[in-house]
Amino acid sequence: MKYRLILGLLLVGIFLQRLSAQNWDHYTPIQASGEIPAEFLSLSSFKFAREKENLNPADHHSNGKPQEDFLLQSQFLIDELLISGKVLFNDPLSLYLGKVADKLLASRPELRQELRIYAVKSSSANAFATNNGIIFVNTGLLAQLENEAQLAYILAHEIQHYLGKHPLNQYVETIRIDQGAGMFKRQSLDERLLAKTNYSRELELEADLKGLDLYLESAYDPAGLDQVFDVLRWSYLPFDEVPFSREFLQTEHITYPESYFLQSVSGINPEGEGEEEGNNHPSLNKRQAAIANRLASLPKSSKSHNLVGENEFKNAREMARFELSHLFYQQREYQKAIYNSYLLGRDHGHNLYLQKNICQSLYALARYANARHLGDVLQASSACEGEIQQLASLLEHFTDYEMTTVALAHTWDRHLEFPQDPDLDSLVNALLLEMVEHHGDFLDRLYRESPADSLPADPSNGDPNGKYDKLRRNRENEKYGEKGYIYSAFVGMFAHPDFRLRLENAKASFNQTDSTAHLTFRERKKALRKARKEGKSLGTDQIVMVQPLFQKIDRRKEIPVRYIAGETGQRTFTTMLSENAEMVGLGLNLLEVSRLQTSQVAEFNDIARLNDWISDRFAHDEVGGLLPPDQAEIDRLVQKYGTRYFAWTGTLSLTEKPNTYLGCFYLALVYTAPLGVYHLLSPSRNTLYFTLVYDLKTGGIALANLASIGAGARYDLMQSNIYDTLLRIKQKPG
C-alpha cells in the first residue's frame, strides 16, 4: 500500500510537471485568459474623473490644468493600449511577472496591492509605469534578460517611477519649460531643450537608485546587478549571437555561391545603441557606474538570483522569445523573424511554429521582391550588426525570382515534413501562384531533372562520358553565371507528382484570373464599371463589426484630440449602429471591448486577433495583402460568428480654424455674402465616415463605403450614413 501511494504520487508529480511545462512543439502565440480585469472594461472618462479627484493640491507640480491635461491624455492612451489586444492578462507571462513582483515586494504588501503588472506583446526591449500603478513589461525585454533578479530590478525601477509620479511630473515640468514659467522665463530655446533632457535624466537616475533601495529590501541577491545595463545596451540585437549557418536555407538542389556570404561579419558596437546626444535617458555607462558604486559598498550576501525559480524564469523567457518571431513577422522585420526562429530552432529542432514563421517570412519577402518593394522590408547588411549580417547579406543578393524560388523550395520541404499543416499547404500554393504570375518564363527554363542527367548524350559519340560531353554539360550549367545554381532548385520538387499537379493548378488558376487580358480597353472599362456597380451592395444577412471607432479632433485646441467627447460619441455611434441594423433587418454582432462582460475573454482575444488581421491587411497594402499566418484561426472566427464578412467602421471628425479664403470669396459675390460671413465666423468642419467590409475567407474587400462631408459629426449625417452602409451590406447586388 505504501509503495502504491508513493508510485501514485510520483505519477501525479510527473503528470503535473508535464502539464505545467510548455509544449514547444505545438506552440501557439500567447493569449489573455481568465477573467478580464475591470480596468480593461470601465470607461476612460470615469477613470479620469476618479484620478482627478485624487490629485494632491499641495503637490509642487499641482498647478491645475497641466496636471489635468496629463491625466486626461495618459488615461485615454493607457486605455487604448489596454484594449488593443497587445496587453496580456492571466497569461503565463503576466502571472510570472506578478510572482516576481510578489517576491520583490514581500515586505511591502500594501504597495504590491496598488500595482497591476501586465506583459505586452512588443518586440521593443522596454518596460514602463503609469501614474495609476500599472506596470507594462514588453516581451522584447523579457526575451533579453539573463536572470530573474534583473527582471526584479527593472520592476523596482518602474515602481519608483510610479511612486515618484515621474510621468506626471515630467509632463508638468515640460509644460512649464515650454511656457517659460519661473526660472525658465529668460532662457533660450536650446537651454530649455537641455533643461527638459536634464530633468528627464534626473528622474531616470532617481528611479535607478531608489529602485535599488527597494530591490535591496527584498530577498534578491544584488551581486552583478549592474549587468542589467548591458542587457539594455545591446537589447537592439537578437537575443543571442550565433553564426548563421550557410546551409540553413540550402536544400539538396540549392547551394548558394560563395560570393553571397560575407567573409566576416562586422563587430558589435561596444557602446550599443541609444547613447546619442539628446536622449532622455542618461548614458547607460553613467547609470551602470552609479549602481556599481552602490553595489561595491554592500557586503556580500547569500541571497538568490532566482526566488520564483530558475526554470520558471527560463520558461517565461523562452515564451517571450517564441513570441518575438511572430512579432518580428507582424512588424515586417523578416530578417529578424528568420534569425530569431533560427536561434530558437537550435534547441527546439524542427518545431512547426518556428518553421512556419520562417516560411511565412520568406513568402512575405518573395511577395515584396516581386512587387518591387523589397527595400521597404529588407534591412541592408551594412546596417546590421553581428551574425544576423550574414543572413542579411544572403537575402540582399537574391533577385526576385531567386527569392521566390528559395521561399518555395524551403516551404515545400517543410510541407513534406508537416504534411497535415494547412498553413504550410496554403503557402506552397500561394508561392506557386506567385512563381507562375511573375516568373513564368523562368519557370519554363528550370531543370526538371538534374542538368547533367537531362542532357542527351551525343549519339555520334559512342562514349556518353567522353571529354566533349562533359564540357558541354559544364557549359550548360554555367551559362547563367553565378545564378546558375537556381536552375536546379526544382529538380527535387518536380519529382513529386503532387508538386506537378499543384503547379498545373496554379497555372490554370492564373490563366483564369487573367481572363480579362484579351479584352479591349473599352471592354475592360465596362467590366470595371460593372464590378464597381455590383460592389455597391453585398447581400448578407449577418455581419460582425469590430471595435467601431469614433474620434473628434479639434485643431484649435491645445490638446487636439477631444477624448471625453469622443468617448460619448463612441457610445452614441455604437447605439446608432445597433438601431439601424434592426431597422434594416441585418444581423449585427458588435465586437467591442467596452461591451464585454468580465467572463468574455474569448471574445476579447477574438477582437485582438481581428485587429491584428486588419493591421496586417493595411501593412501589406503595397503587395495587395499577404496570406494570414494562421488561416485556421481565421476560419474558426468565421464559423463562430456565422459570417465571413467582418467590418471595420468609424467616424473621424476634424474641426479647424474658419476658412477665411472661402469666406472672402463668398463675400465678394455679394449675393452670397451671408454665406461668406458664416464661413468667416464658423470653424471649418470635416467628417470622414468609413466602413470597410472584408471577406475573411478571401482576405479581400467585399464592400467599401467612404464619405467625406464638410460638416461636423452631426446626428442626422451619422444616422443617414449608417443606415445607407447597413442597407448596402444587406441588399443583394444587381
Next chain:
Amino acid sequence: MKIRIAILVLLMGLGLQGIAQHLVPGYQGKRNIFVAQYFAGSNFEYGAYSSRVSIIDSRFTLAYEAILSRRLVLDVTYDLARANLYRYLDRDKMFCHGPGFGFKTYPRGLPAPLGVNLSAGAKLLFVHSNDSLNLGSSSSGIWKTDTSNFGNSQIYLGIGYTNVIAKRIVFDYGLELSLPIWGVKTILGKYDPYENQRLRWFYHYLLNVKIGIGILAF
C-alpha cells in the same frame, strides 16, 4: 383630354419612382418628404431698364419630394407668390400661383436628402394682377386700374443644403434663381393683353433666398 394625359403621365412617373424607391436608403428608410418653403428676395430688373430693385418677391411653396436614388430627388411644387413691383411711380401688386416640377441632385458623399444639393426645374405661374397698370410709357400719362390674368413660365436653378433637425423634421435653405422663359395662355384666365406688362415678367430674373421645413412622411 390634355389634362387627362398630363395626369396619367404624372401618375406613371410616380409609380415608376415608387418601384425604384425601395432600392434607395432615403433617410433611415423614409423616402417621401412634404416641405413648406418660404422664398424672399429682391429682384433685379434686367435689360431694357437700369439694374435696380424692381420687385420684392414673397413666395410660399408647398413641395412634395420623392427620393429616387442616392443622388436624385424628384421635386413637385405648388407656388403661391405675392410680388410687389416698384417701377417709377408704379406700385403694382401681383398674386401668382402655379405648379412646378424639377429635380435635386446631391453630388456630395452622403445619400439624398442630406447635404448640399443642386436643383433645376420648370414652373408655370398664373398671374393675377389687380392693381394699377401702366398701359403706356411713364411719360404718356395714361393710367388704368384693371384686373388682368396671364400666364408665365420659368425655369429655376438652385443650390441648397438640407439637414434633419429632429427625428422626422427636415430643414433646408439655399438660393434659387428663376428665369422667366415665355408667357403662356393660362387655363384660368385670359391671355395677357398688355405687352408692356408681359415684358416686365419676361425681362426679370428672380434671385431668392429660401428656407423650408418639412416632414419625412414615409
